[in-house]
Structure formats: structure tokens, C-alpha cells
Amino acid sequence: MKNDTWGRVKEQLLESVGRSNYANWIEPLELRKVDNGVAVFSVPTSFMANWVSRNFADTILTHLKAANAPASRVEFKVEPHQSQTVTPVDTAPVAHEPTPVTVQETPAADLPGAPLDPRFTFDNFVVGKPNELAHAAARRVAEGGPVTFNPLFLYGGVGLGKTHLMHAIAHEIRVRDPKLRVLYLSAEQFMYRFVQALRDRQMIDFKQIFRSVDVLMVDDVQFIAGKDSTQEEFFHTFNALVDQNKQIIISADRAPGEIQGLEDRIKSRLQCGLVVDLHPTDYELRLGILQTKAEGYRAQYPDLKFADGVLEFLAHRISTNVRVLEGALMRLFAFASLVGREITLDLTQECLSDILKASERKVTVEEIQRKVSEHYAIRLSDMIGPKRVRSIARPRQVAMYLAKHMTTRSLPEIGRRFGGRDHTTVMHGVRRIEELKATDSQIADDLEMLRRTLEA
Numbered sequence: 001m002k003n004d005t006w007g008r009v010k011e012q013l014l015e016s017v018g019r020s021n022y023a024n025w026i027e028p029l030e031l032r033k034v035d036n037g038v039a040v041f042s043v044p045t046s047f048m049a050n051w052v053s054r055n056f057a058d059t060i061l062t063h064l065k066a067a068n069a070p071a072s073r074v075e076f077k078v079e080p081h082q083s084q085t086v087t088p089v090d091t092a093p094v095a096h097e098p099t100p101v102t103v104q105e106t107p108a109a110d111l112p113g114a115p116l117d118p119r120f121t122f123d124n125f126v127v128g129k130p131n132e133l134a135h136a137a138a139r140r141v142a143e144g145g146p147v148t149f150n151p152l153f154l155y156g157g158v159g160l161g162k163t164h165l166m167h168a169i170a171h172e173i174r175v176r177d178p179k180l181r182v183l184y185l186s187a188e189q190f191m192y193r194f195v196q197a198l199r200d201r202q203m204i205d206f207k208q209i210f211r212s213v214d215v216l217m218v219d220d221v222q223f224i225a226g227k228d229s230t231q232e233e234f235f236h237t238f239n240a241l242v243d244q245n246k247q248i249i250i251s252a253d254r255a256p257g258e259i260q261g262l263e264d265r266i267k268s269r270l271q272c273g274l275v276v277d278l279h280p281t282d283y284e285l286r287l288g289i290l291q292t293k294a295e296g297y298r299a300q301y302p303d304l305k306f307a308d309g310v311l312e313f314l315a316h317r318i319s320t321n322v323r324v325l326e327g328a329l330m331r332l333f334a335f336a337s338l339v340g341r342e343i344t345l346d347l348t349q350e351c352l353s354d355i356l357k358a359s360e361r362k363v364t365v366e367e368i369q370r371k372v373s374e375h376y377a378i379r380l381s382d383m384i385g386p387k388r389v390r391s392i393a394r395p396r397q398v399a400m401y402l403a404k405h406m407t408t409r410s411l412p413e414i415g416r417r418f419g420g421r422d423h424t425t426v427m428h429g430v431r432r433i434e435e436l437k438a439t440d441s442q443i444a445d446d447l448e449m450l451r452r453t454l455e456a
């Protein structure tokens with residue numbers, strides 16, 4: 001195979017894996033030879049060999065075959081690179097003395113981090129009340145300058161944008177100062193690297209690499225809870241970097257103090273900087289995200305018609321997490337373009353019935369009663385008791401209305417939960433609130449507020 005063939009294949013790989021993956025994982029590969037159908041690449045570290053072989057081997061092979069290279073398999077051999085230029089491979093294989101790797105300062109491109117998703121930038125991150133503090137803190141860290149809070153600890157439920165913000169910080173720092181060594185990886189990868197270093201007796205290299213970075217970002221740190229030696233090593237790495245005034249950014253699915261199985265000294269270290277949480281999305285944020293993503297799809301499918309109210313419907317109905325929301329929208333556009341139909345509410349319900357069903361709100365009548373009692377400052381026992389004074393009867397009707405609209409309970413079932421009232425009483429209460437909602441703005445505001453609190 002000629003060098004220029006590999007050069008062309010690399011250009012195609014750039015297209016297919018994206019700029020960031022390419023720079024991290026493909027560019028450093030050196031094609032050594034193609035022998036008996038095996039394309040042999042040299043890579044600078046065994047971590048990289050493993051990562052590329054697990055994540056990119058198939059893609060590389062597909063492109064090699066498409067370029068008619070006589071390869072049916074790819075192999076990655078660890079050899080410290082002599083140079084970054086591709087050696088001619090048509091001639092006899094180049095003999096390389098396996099020299100021991102002594103890491104002094106690992107070049108940024110060779111750090112054993114995970115690839116960054118090019119879509120996860122600040123520009124693509126929609127800011128709303130639930131995530132504005134986390135976003136502001138992330139921006140601040142990405143701006144650089146003196147390290148003010150160390151670590152920045154981001155936490156929140158599944159799919160709320162923790163990874164997105166971390167990647168955005170890394171992208172921004174890399175653009176601002178390409179010389180900075182930014183290492184992003186998941187806690188699971190940290191453990192994997194650590195165990196590998198122990199096994200290969202390369203702990204000195206491991207420590208040097210991790211302690212030589214300028215910015216360390218560890219995603220999903222709850223993963224190391226209960227894994228004692230990994231925690232120990234993480235703790236030392238953490239301390240060494242903080243002592244050198246290097247920025248650390250950590251994410252987890254809960255606050256440091258709530259991660260069970262995490263040593264107290266680590267918890268307290270993690271709490272030393274700024275701890276911010278991403279709250280569950282609210283309706284406005286979900287709608288904002290949907291509008292932004294839909295704009296992108298509209299450009300991609302310019303002929304598709306989109307009825308009013310669809311995004312509002314989705315923002316209202318899918319309140320689980322942003323990942324599910326994105327998946328729903330992607331499926332909707334793909335489906336509509338395949339069948340060549342306008343995206344209407346009917347089509348949305350047809351195409352997303354499983355997601356909508358799974359996202360059905362699981363609000364209970366009891367929760368509604370509790371929240372409404374709190375809101376109107378009445379006792380819960382009065383809500384279900386016999387009193388008929390308006391200051392109690394009206395909140396009771398509000399709760400009945402919400403129970404009718406936010407749960408799947410029937411009117412008799414709702415009546416039973418309101419102290420064994422008849423279903424006609426419930427029906428009357430629901431109708432009364434429907435009327436008032438149209439004429440009394442205070443009631444309309446109360447309903448909207450309560451609905452949001454219950455959905456959150």
C-alpha cells in the first residue's frame with residue numbers, strides 16, 4: 001500500500017470521526033506495514049493502542065478496504081514514535097528498537113483522555129433557570145485566569161448536561177490556549193488506566209502523566225466509590241494538582257456528601273471548591289432546547305412542514321431528561337421525512353407513543369394534595385376532611401382539578417382519596433376550576449405554578 005493511499009484514508013477518517021477524535025486518535029497513528037492482510041500501525045502508548053483498537057479499528061479497516069488496501073485486519077503496536085511523518089511501507093518493514101518510554105511531559109495530544117464530542121460546546125448549550133449557575137461556573141473556569149474555585153464540582157441527575165458542560169470547558173480551553181494540557185476522562189477510565197499501570201508496573205509513568213496536566217476533568221466520579229485503591233490514587237492525584245494550583249473539574253450524579261462508599265477525606269476535598277447542581281429541567285428550558293435542536297433539523301430537512309404546538313406538546317409531555325427529549329425529536333424528524341408527512345400532533349403521538357407512555361407523569365393524588373395544601377397554607381387533614389368554608393373548599397377543588405389532569409385516576413378513585421367523596425362532587429370541583437381558570441388570573445397562575453412544581 002502506498003503512503004498516499006494511507007494519506008487519502010486519513011482524510012476520509014477525518015470526515016467520519018470528526019476533528020477532535022481525529023486529532024486525538026488517528027493523527028498519531030503511523031502505518032508501519034501491510035503484511036499478509038494485516039495493516040500494522042505503531043502507536044505511542046498502550047492506552048492508546050487499546051482505545052483505538054476498541055473504538056476505531058472497524059472504521060479504519062472499512063476505509064482501508066474502500067481504498068482497496070490489501071488489509072483484512074488492523075493491529076496496533078506500541079512503539080514510541082521517532083517522528084510524526086509516515087514512513088514508506090512498500091519496502092521492507094522498518095526495524096524499531098523498542099525503547100523504554102520515559103514520560104517527562106506528555107504532549108497534550110498524547111494524554112490518555114477520552115475523545116471530546118464536537119457537538120458539546122457552549123454555543124450548543126441552552127441556558128435556563130435550572131442550569132444557569134452551573135453554566136456560569138463552567139464559563140468562568142473555561143475563561144482561565146487565576147484558579148478561583150478548585151475543584152469545580154458539577155452534579156445532577158441523568159442526562160441534564162454535565163458531560164456537555166465538561167466537554168464545552170475543554171473545547172474552550174483548548175481553543176484559548178492550545179498549549180495547555182487538558183485531560184478529560186471518566187472515572188471509569190481513570191480506574192482502568194490505574195489498574196493497567198499497576199499490572200504493567202508503570203505506576204511512575206501513570207503518576208507523571210496525571211500530575212503533569214494543567215486541567216484535569218473527571219466525569220461521573222461516583223464510579224470510584226467503594227473502589228479503595230483507585231480512590232487512594234485519585235486522592236493523591238487530586239492533592240498534587242491542587243498543590244500546583246492546577247484546575248480540576250469533577251462531575252457526579254449527586255453531591256459529594258451523598259456519594260456512598262466515598263472516603264470522607266475525598267468528600268471533604270471535593271467540597272472545598274465550588275459545588276453546583278444542574279436542577280431538573282423546567283418547561284421553558286425543555287422548550288428552548290427543543291427549539292434550538294429543531295432549527296438544526298429544519299436546516300437538514302428543509303422540505304419538512306412542522307405544525308404549531310408540537311414542540312410545546314413535547315416539552316410538556318417529556319420531562320424525564322434532555323437525552324430522551326433529543327432522541328424523541330430526532331426520531332420524529334427521521335420518521336416524518338421517511339414517510340413524507342407533515343409533523344403534526346397526530347404524527348407525533350403515533351411516532352413517539354412508546355416514549356410518551358414511558359414519560360407519563362407519575363404524579364400521585366397524595367403528592368398533589370400535599371403541594372396544594374402547602375401552597376394555600378392549609379392543613380392536609382382539612383384538604384380531605386369535611387370542612388366546606390371557601391378557604392378550604394377552593395384549594396380542595398384545585399387539587400381535584402390537578403388530580404384529574406395530571407394522573408390517570410378516574411373520578412370515583414379521586415373522590416375516594418378526598419375523604420370518600422362522590423365522583424359528582426369531584427366533577428363539580430373540576431368544572432368550577434375550569435371556569436375560574438378562564439376568568440380569574442390568580443387561579444390560572446396558581447395552577448400553572450403548581451403544575452410546574454409537581455412536574456419538576
Ligand SMILES: Nc1ncnc2c1ncn2[C@@H]1O[C@H](COP(=O)(O)OP(=O)(O)OP(=O)(O)O)[C@@H](O)[C@H]1O
Binds near residue numbers: 165
Ligand atoms: N442545556 C442543554 N442544552 C442543549 N443540550 C443539552 C442541554 N442539557 C443536556 N443536553 C444534551 O442532552 C444530552 C445528555 O447530556 P449529557 O450527556 O451532558 O448529560 P449528563 O448529565 O452527563 O448525563 P449522565 O448522567 O447520563 O452522564 C446531550 O446530548 C446534551 O448535548
